[in-house]
Amino acid sequence: MMLAEYGLAIAMVLALLVGIFSGYPVAFLLGGLGILFAFIGDIPLPFLGTVASRIFGGVIENWLLIAIPLFVFMGLMLERSGVARNLLLTLQRLFGRVRGGLAVSVALLGVVMAASTGIIGASVVMLGLLALPVMLKQGYKPEMAYGVVAASGTLGILIPPSIMLVLMGSIMQISVGDLFKAALIPGLMLGGLYTLYLLIAAWLKPEWAPLAAEGGAPEDSENQGPLLAALLRDLLGPVVLIVAVLGSIMAGIATPTEAAAIGAAGSMLLALFLRQLNLQALREVCRTTSKTSAMILFVVVGATCFSVVFKRLGGADMIEEAITGTGLGPYGLLLLLMGLIFLLGFFLEWIEISFVILPLLLPVVSDLDFGGMLNGDTVLVWFAILVAINLQTSFLTPPFGYALFYLKGITRGSVGIGTIYRSIVPFVLLQLTGLILCILFPSLVLWLPGLSG
Numbered sequence: 001m002m003l004a005e006y007g008l009a010i011a012m013v014l015a016l017l018v019g020i021f022s023g024y025p026v027a028f029l030l031g032g033l034g035i036l037f038a039f040i041g042d043i044p045l046p047f048l049g050t051v052a053s054r055i056f057g058g059v060i061e062n063w064l065l066i067a068i069p070l071f072v073f074m075g076l077m078l079e080r081s082g083v084a085r086n087l088l089l090t091l092q093r094l095f096g097r098v099r100g101g102l103a104v105s106v107a108l109l110g111v112v113m114a115a116s117t118g119i120i121g122a123s124v125v126m127l128g129l130l131a132l133p134v135m136l137k138q139g140y141k142p143e144m145a146y147g148v149v150a151a152s153g154t155l156g157i158l159i160p161p162s163i164m165l166v167l168m169g170s171i172m173q174i175s176v177g178d179l180f181k182a183a184l185i186p187g188l189m190l191g192g193l194y195t196l197y198l199l200i201a202a203w204l205k206p207e208w209a210p211l212a213a214e215g216g217a218p219e220d221s222e223n224q225g226p227l228l229a230a231l232l233r234d235l236l237g238p239v240v241l242i243v244a245v246l247g248s249i250m251a252g253i254a255t256p257t258e259a260a261a262i263g264a265a266g267s268m269l270l271a272l273f274l275r276q277l278n279l280q281a282l283r284e285v286c287r288t289t290s291k292t293s294a295m296i297l298f299v300v301v302g303a304t305c306f307s308v309v310f311k312r313l314g315g316a317d318m319i320e321e322a323i324t325g326t327g328l329g330p331y332g333l334l335l336l337l338m339g340l341i342f343l344l345g346f347f348l349e350w351i352e353i354s355f356v357i358l359p360l361l362l363p364v365v366s367d368l369d370f371g372g373m374l375n376g377d378t379v380l381v382w383f384a385i386l387v388a389i390n391l392q393t394s395f396l397t398p399p400f401g402y403a404l405f406y407l408k409g410i411t412r413g414s415v416g417i418g419t420i421y422r423s424i425v426p427f428v429l430l431q432l433t434g435l436i437l438c439i440l441f442p443s444l445v446l447w448l449p450g451l452s453g
Contacts, residue, residue, distance in 0.1 A: 009315035030302030034309040069293040070260035077267035100202025100209040110152025111191040114159040124153030128410040141208040147423035150403040159187030181448040303355030330368040345394030
């Protein structure tokens with residue numbers, strides 16, 4: 001019955017999957033399939049005017065999306081400033097006498113840079129170029145070295161300021177400030193889980209993480225001097241920037257867009273202070289920012305066209321009937337949705353899942369009654385963070401995990417893709433552990449937003 005009634009909607013989904021596996025640019029694929037199935041489904045031509053008005057009225061004029069290029073600019077400028085390199089060297093000195101200390105330093109640096117940048121590609125490549133040669137030379141097991149770099153680099157998709165949370169706030173029509181507050185504790189918790197795992201693994205398997213003296217890693221002559229002074233010096237810039245951006249949002253002083261402008265200006269000042277700001281650097285950062293922002297915008301436009309036509313063909317009703325027809329309770333349905341999103345993350349990018357799948361699941365989630373503090377908008381905030389944690393794994397899961405591709409590019413063929421795949425297994429399990437904890441204890445997500453009422 002469902003196949004006959006929703007045949008075109010099912011065909012639309014299958015065509016999308018075939019197109020993605022063919023390697024065709026997803027932005028044009030989404031928009032093209034929307035227009036194609038509008039004609040196949042004999043949808044009246046004036047209806048396509050609704051698609052155009054949705055794009056120009058709901059996407060192009062959305063002032064909240066201005067925060068995206070500003071946050072991208074901030075992250076890229078910080079990468080060029082050399083802050084990460086200096087901080088990694090200082091953290092390495094701080095944890096140098098701890099077995100697994102270098103891996104812990106990478107995880108902590110990933111947390112700091114996630115709260116400063118939020119750009120996954122830049123974070124993974126930066127951590128890989130800085131830390132991988134040192135870790136491998138010190139004798140770290142490759143699976144541990146590659147895994148911690150990939151996982152730590154993806155924290156920026158969850159820890160604010162996160163581009164994904166900005167887009168989710170726009171899609172779900174909820175406060176981005178609340179999402180930033182809600183994501184902070186889960187993001188730090190994941191960083192803590194990574195650190196705990198690394199320390200335990202190094203203790204149980206000392207050969208996986210030799211001490212610097214055992215591995216013969218050389219000292220960095222440029223980073224000598226009092227350790228406390230070096231740590232304060234290298235942390236001061238990122239911490240001030242984090243406080244300026246996140247603090248202004250959480251205190252209600254600035255909107256996310258205004259805070260993004262503060263961050264962009266602050267990153268330029270930090271690069272200028274470190275004597276890394278010049279015309280060439282500014283030109284490259286602006287060019288990369290433009291390309292990244294244009295890519296996101298084109299995907300948003302294509303996804304809008306796809307989702308409007310998909311709903312007109314009955315796709316939203318099909319998904320709602322399929323999910324609610326399972327007869328599961330609220331938490332059973334939630335686990336089903338999390339499992340579906342996790343599986344989709346193997347094949348789709350987070351931005352496609354956010355703009356195509358998430359709007360279709362919102363009506364189902366909004367009708368679920370979890371009781372307690374989970375009512376009204378708090379359910380949507382909680383659900384958004386659960387989805388964000390879940391989608392972070394999509395950067396690590398084969399075959400289309402972007403962090404894996406970035407690592408493969410850094411190694412230039414010196415390591416097999418199988419080694420990289422094995423390296424991320426413990427960290428995917430840690431992320432799923434964090435997801436389960438946030439489901440069992442919603443206060444981990446909702447405590448900070450609740451402080452502001």
